[in-house]
Amino acid sequence: xxxxxxxxxxxxxxxxxxxxxxxxxxxxxxxxxxxxxxxxxxxxxxxxxxxxxxxxxxxxxxxxxxxxxxxxxxxxxxxxxxxxxxxxxxxxxxxxxxxxxxxxxxxxxxxxxxxxxxxxxxxxxxxxxxxxxxxxxxxxxxxxxxxxxxxxxxxx
Amino acid sequence: xxxxxxxxxxxxxxxxxxxxxxxxxxxxxxxxxxxxxxxxxxxxxxxxxxxxxxxxxxxxxxxxxxxxxxxxxxxxxxxxxxxxxxxxxxxxxxxxxxxxxxxxxxxxxxxxxxxxxxxxxxxxxxxxxxxxxxxxxxxxxxxxxxxxxxxxxxxxxxxxxxxxxxxxxxxxxxxxxxxxxxxxxxxxxxxxxxxxxxxxxxxxxxxxxxxxxxxxxxxxxxxxxxxxxxxxx
Numbered sequence: 001x002x003x004x005x006x007x008x009x010x011x012x013x014x015x016x017x018x019x020x021x022x023x024x025x026x027x028x029x030x031x032x033x034x035x036x037x038x039x040x041x042x043x044x045x046x047x048x049x050x051x052x053x054x055x056x057x058x059x060x061x062x063x064x065x066x067x068x069x070x071x072x073x074x075x076x077x078x079x080x081x082x083x084x085x086x087x088x089x090x091x092x093x094x095x096x097x098x099x100x101x102x103x104x105x106x107x108x109x110x111x112x113x114x115x116x117x118x119x120x121x122x123x124x125x126x127x128x129x130x131x132x133x134x135x136x137x138x139x140x141x142x143x144x145x146x147x148x149x150x151x152x153x154x155x156x
Numbered sequence: 157x158x159x160x161x162x163x164x165x166x167x168x169x170x171x172x173x174x175x176x177x178x179x180x181x182x183x184x185x186x187x188x189x190x191x192x193x194x195x196x197x198x199x200x201x202x203x204x205x206x207x208x209x210x211x212x213x214x215x216x217x218x219x220x221x222x223x224x225x226x227x228x229x230x231x232x233x234x235x236x237x238x239x240x241x242x243x244x245x246x247x248x249x250x251x252x253x254x255x256x257x258x259x260x261x262x263x264x265x266x267x268x269x270x271x272x273x274x275x276x277x278x279x280x281x282x283x284x285x286x287x288x289x290x291x292x293x294x295x296x297x298x299x300x301x302x303x304x305x306x307x308x309x310x311x312x313x314x315x316x317x318x319x320x321x322x323x324x325x326x327x328x329x330x331x332x333x334x335x336x337x338x339x340x341x342x343x344x345x346x347x348x349x350x351x352x353x354x355x356x357x358x359x360x361x362x363x364x365x366x367x368x369x370x371x372x373x374x375x376x377x378x379x380x381x382x383x384x385x386x387x388x389x
């Protein structure tokens with residue numbers, strides 16, 4: 001244990017190592033550490049924000065869904081109402097049309113019947129006259145019996 | 157040879173280990189990334205954070221030399237102490253084969269090495285004491301405590317002894333521990349070769365604790381002394 005010049009040499013080496021460490025070792029490494037710490041903090045922050053955003057989006061989605069369900073229900077209701085309305089209208093129209101057709105048919109039938117009666121009437125008159133002529137040939141003086149004949153024709 | 161001699165073995169090993177420390181940490185510092193760290197960077201960062209935590213918990217002033225100083229002390233002393241775990245005869249035997257017949261492998265078992273660091277720390281203590289408190293303030297601190305100005309010579313004597321005890325205790329504590337440890341390894345090495353492991357293995361395992369602890373103590377005391385130098389009364 002004898003002190004000699006080594007003590008100075010050691011002090012110089014020590015000094016140089018400390019200075020080098022201070023200039024070229026400590027700042028880059030602690031800088032990287034601090035930067036990583038910041039990055040991690042930012043990452044955690046972003047994750048928090050993302051979770052919050054997700055919650056908001058989910059809430060919005062559910063409310064949208066609920067709204068559209070209500071809307072859809074309203075539309076269906078309206079459509080049903082409209083459909084039944086259309087069916088009613090169609091029924092009404094059909095009934096009206098049917099009535100009209102029935103009336104027209106009845107009128108036609110009546111007309112035909114009248115026409116037939118008329119024709120029959122005129123033919124019967126002719127037949128009666130012809131028949132009577134054949135039976136009475138000579139005895140009937142057209143002039144004398146005209147009044148009778150007219151009466152007969154009017155009765156038919 | 158007196159004072160002007162220089163212990164080449166101590167200088168060689170300590171500077172070599174110091175360069176290894178600088179090389180390793182500089183390599184990491186160059187490639188240091190704030191992204192995912194590699195294995196080496198992870199390891200170095202663990203050490204740096206350990207030192208940084210210690211400095212921050214003890215030293216509350218703004219001084220950018222203290223943390224790198226503490227790191228250098230811790231790692232360098234640890235590396236020098238670790239030479240203790242290499243079996244005591246190997247490197248001296250190799251040196252003997254090459255014609256060098258005396259080799260001290262562990263620099264911290266040379267009091268010059270520990271005292272050199274302790275004196276540097278002492279210089280920093282004096283420098284920051286004067287810088288923070290002014291020469292007058294520092295002198296007043298030495299003279300008027302703890303018993304007031306009427307017992308000035310007594311105060312001065314007490315405080316100067318206390319001040320000088322700091323580097324002396326730093327140097328001798330480390331030196332004493334490592335020297336004693338090395339001495340026991342040498343004594344164990346005198347046993348017959350088949351019996352050595354019975355003692356050398358437990359002692360080596362215990363020494364892993366000692367070398368780390370001594371490096372840590374030197375670092376913490378340095379930080380404490382510098383914090384005291386910054387403290388105003």
